[in-house]
Amino acid sequence: MNLQSPRHVSVASVAKTALVVLIPLCLLTYLLAMPNRAPVPDKAEIKMEKPNDDLKSRLTPEQFYVTQQKGTEAPFTGKYNDHHEAGMYRCIVCGEELFTSEEKFDSHCGWPSFYAAASDKVVDTATDTTHGMVRDEITCHKCGAHLGHVFPDGPQPTGLRYCVNSASLHFEPKDENAKK
């Protein structure tokens, strides 16, 4: 680094350069910053919830891995894969009613499968291109927990197969549900 750079540049020249360079730069920075103002409240909301600390103590390591880090439980290992009781499957994270036993079917794929969600509004779908595949990821609309994927090879009436990790769900038997 040359510390002996010439210092004979006149003040007027420096001022002129500053005006020519800085004014458009400031304007550009201001314009670029404008659209970024909207997401700030979202970031603040996420920070307030402190999700990880709370969830790590509340969920098992597998439930945390699946719901928060988009993990997948090993096939045929989940507690609701071979489960046929009547009732409601709720989100393990927020308790939202996601799937009912009435839409559950035996897909033999190794994970609990449903041909529909409990309602159109409780599950969100987004394209997932990880692991060299193009799949439709499903998440809980209320809390964003990863649930699994949805495939177009399910039974009628929807033709869909919501392939869900047991680790994302908490089952509530129908009798218990009726008491509320």
Ligand SMILES: [Zn+2]
């Ligand atoms: Zn949820």
